[in-house]
Amino acid sequence: MMNAFSDRKSLGFTLLEVLIAMLIFGTTVTFLLKNLNEQQRAHGEITIKTIAHWVALNKMAETRLEPKWPNIGVTRGEVEMRDRNWYWLQTVSKTTEKELRQIEIEVRLEESDENAATRFVGFIAEKNNAKQSQ
Numbered sequence: 001m002m003n004a005f006s007d008r009k010s011l012g013f014t015l016l017e018v019l020i021a022m023l024i025f026g027t028t029v030t031f032l033l034k035n036l037n038e039q040q041r042a043h044g045e046i047t048i049k050t051i052a053h054w055v056a057l058n059k060m061a062e063t064r065l066e067p068k069w070p071n072i073g074v075t076r077g078e079v080e081m082r083d084r085n086w087y088w089l090q091t092v093s094k095t096t097e098k099e100l101r102q103i104e105i106e107v108r109l110e111e112s113d114e115n116a117a118t119r120f121v122g123f124i125a126e127k128n129n130a131k132q133s134q
Contacts, residue, residue, distance in 0.1 A: 003118065008011060017087055021063075022111070024053065028131070030046075046114055048055060048109055049118055051081055051082050051084070051086070051107070052086060052107040052108075052109070052116075052117035053107075053116040053118045053120065054081065055079055055081055055086045055088060055107045055118075056088065056105040056118055056119075056120035057078070057108050058081075059079075059088050059090060059105050059107075060075075060103065060105060060120060060122050063090070063124065064066070064122075064124055065105060066129050067108050067127070069101070069124070069126050069128075070090050070092045071092065071104065072093060072094060073091075073092060074089065074090065074091050074092075075089075075090045075092075076088070076089050076090075077090075077109050078099055078111075084109065085108075086107055087107070087108045087110070087111040088106065088107050088108075089104075089105070089106045089107075089116075090102045090105050091103070091106075092104060095123070097112050099125055100124070100125055100126070101123065101124050101125040101126075102121065102122075102123055103121070103123065103128075104119065104121045105119070105120045105121075105122075106118070107119075109118070110114060
C-alpha cells in the first residue's frame, strides 16, 4: 500500500515555501525602498549644489562687470533664486601678480551653515591695465 502523501498530487504551496517567498519579497522591497530614499536624497543635494553654483557664477559676473576693481576684503550678501534665499560670502585677496586679484565666493543655503554648498574661485585683472593694453 502506498503512502497517503505519495498518492496525492501537489495542490498548493507548503508553509515553508510560502515563508521563503515572503522572506525574499520582504528583503527585495526593503532594498528597493532604501535605494529610492538614497536617490531622492542625492537628487536634493545635487539640486542645492547646482543652484548654489549658479548663485556664485552670477556674483562673479556682477563683480567682473563693476566699473571699479574690487577692494581686498570680505563682503557678504543675500540673493533669491528659485524661491529660496541664498547667502554668499565673497573674499577678495592679493595674488603674486599685482594687477590680479583672487575672488573666492562661497554660497550657503542657510547663513549659519558651517559648510558651503559650493565654493567658486576666479581672478580679475585690474581694469585700468586691461584698457591700456588694448
